[in-house]
Amino acid sequence: MFFDKARIFVKGGDGGNGCVAMRREKYVPEGGPWGGDGGRGGDIVFQADEGLRTLVDFRYKRHYKAQRGKHGEGKNRYGLSADDLVVRLPVGTVIRDDDTGELIADLVRNGQQVVVARGGRGGRGNAHFATPNNKAPKLAEKGEPGEERWLSLELKLLADVGLVGFPNAGKSTLISQVSAAKPKIANYPFTTVTPNLGVVRVDDGRSFVMADIPGLIKGAHAGAGLGHEFLRHVERTRLLIHVLDTAGSEGRDPVEDFKVTNRELILYNPVIGSRPQVIVANKMDLPEAAENLTRLKEAYGNDYEIFPISAATGSGLGPLIYKVAALLEDLPGITPPEEETAEHVVHRAEPRFSISREEGIFLVGGKEIKRHVAMTDLENDEAVERLQWIFKRMGIDDALKEAGIKEGDTVKIGDFEFEYVE
Incomplete structure (x- = not known):
């Protein structure tokens, strides 16, 4: 059966969590933090394969998820990074973001690869957070979530x-x-x-x-x-x-x-x-x-x-x-229009965060701040204090005040909601 269109979901692997551990060895007083970092999650990689002629495989399997990285361990042992998930597509496949229609890649050569969903980085263990004022931190980062998105695939045959x-x-x-x-x-x-x-x-x-x-x-x-x-x-x-x-x-x-x-x-x-x-x-x-x-x-x-x-x-x-x-x-060979114009695409830097209001709730958006929240262990007091310090350093506190926030108002960042307190 010949299929030349498909819609699939891809998700990079989550990063492994960092570890909270202390060095406890005989004759080593006050050994200090000794927790290792988590491993990186696997990427979703698409690779053009001239042996394939149809997108029929994506009719029966629509979800692709890479493995997450291993968690960090004590004795400063780092977690193992996950392998990338390589998905093969026919040569001539055009890949677009299904929500925005943005062109991601045009696979026109055998063996050509593109990363369509990056794995999250591993969280840092508590060994990274020692300071002169806190020599035995009890906090570590959670693994960063992997990228996820819906993609549309369209096959355009390559023939002479x-x-x-x-x-x-x-x-x-x-x-x-x-x-x-x-x-x-x-x-x-x-x-x-x-x-x-x-x-x-x-x-x-x-x-x-x-x-x-x-x-x-x-x-x-x-x-x-x-x-x-x-x-x-x-x-x-x-x-x-x-x-x-x-x-x-x-x-x-x-x-x-x-x-x-x-x-x-x-x-x-x-x-x-x-x-x-x-x-x-x-x-x-x-x-x-x-x-x-x-x-x-x-x-x-x-x-x-x-x-x-x-x-x-x-x-x-x-x-x-x-x-x-x-x-x-x-x-001459045919160069796809997307390849001809790819080098002229201007990538604009996104703002670090944005603030909007919806039904009385202050919504804080932005890839960077959402990543900080996702990697914070919200059950750990030290980790929450560090997150508050990040808010202040990024200017989110001042921006919320300028937006008119008041004591007791609700602030939402991604899936995380909290009550604003001066």
């Missing part, structure tokens, strides 16, 4: 050549003749409902990847006939083979079909419409095709190279394949 044309023009028969691909073939429109890939090998050792795109109809650029579902698979092809039913089966006019299909390509994406094309005049084994071939040459012969073939009998395929292989040698 794309077969385009109206339904039942003979695209599937053509790819089955020149490659090992075995698509479903029948004498009715829309036999092909999912793209097929095939590797075409030329006698001189050259080879290229061909994609059989399901037939397009008028209005495909606006989504008619699942147009958007099919057209995106043409975006990364370097050369288009325009397959026409030259015999005019089912009352079709190949001259008009060529014009309509090209208009749909241009309306969907002008860049695709400007790609190099060759015309394949198919079904030349039928008697009605000769007259239409003459009309095709009169209409488009000066602008496009036309190859009369019969995909059903295999006639004329040799010259077509050799010509396509020669054209591909001179055509």
Whole structure:
């Protein structure tokens, strides 16, 4: 089964907790704190794999969670960091944040990797918190929570050549003749409902990847006939083979079909419409095709190279394949638009915190302050005192006063709520 879209949840592993321990050895008076740090949680890493052709695996498993780091131990022993969770995707997969639509990565090369959810760092043990005034601290940090998010995955096939044309023009028969691909073939429109890939090998050792795109109809650029579902698979092809039913089966006019299909390509994406094309005049084994071939040459012969073939009998395929292989040698690879603009993205620094008010509750937001709260053991008095000191150093206390907070008002940071006291 071919699946080219998926929505999944990913979560990096939580960091391990730091340890509270004291050095208690014979002949070592006042040994001091000796608690080790927790280990780092594992990252969720996506890796492109050219051996995969579909997103079907993500239909049955939608949640991916990396392991958390081990907790720190006494004698200053650090917890073991967790291994990363590597998830393999087909080459050509576009990854976006499902909530914001932000582009995260476009996997266009085999082996390319991207971290989509980072694991949390391990909490520090109490050995880190010793001061001249507190030589035996009884506090340690909890592990930082790993990043979590919903992602949308969209597969855009990577092929050198794309077969385009109206339904039942003979695209599937053509790819089955020149490659090992075995698509479903029948004498009715829309036999092909999912793209097929095939590797075409030329006698001189050259080879290229061909994609059989399901037939397009008028209005495909606006989504008619699942147009958007099919057209995106043409975006990364370097050369288009325009397959026409030259015999005019089912009352079709190949001259008009060529014009309509090209208009749909241009309306969907002008860049695709400007790609190099060759015309394949198919079904030349039928008697009605000769007259239409003459009309095709009169209409488009000066602008496009036309190859009369019969995909059903295999006639004329040799010259077509050799010509396509020669054209591909001179055509550059397709760089995805996202990669072209990636280096121009400006990353703006986020404010350390924000304060808003909702239904009488003061909401304190910000990644940094939420991380401090999540890593604080709120059952430990020393840890809570340190958190209050962090609030003051960051300027949160002053900002709350400027926002009009009063004694007894409720303050909420993430999932943590407390009553404000001067």
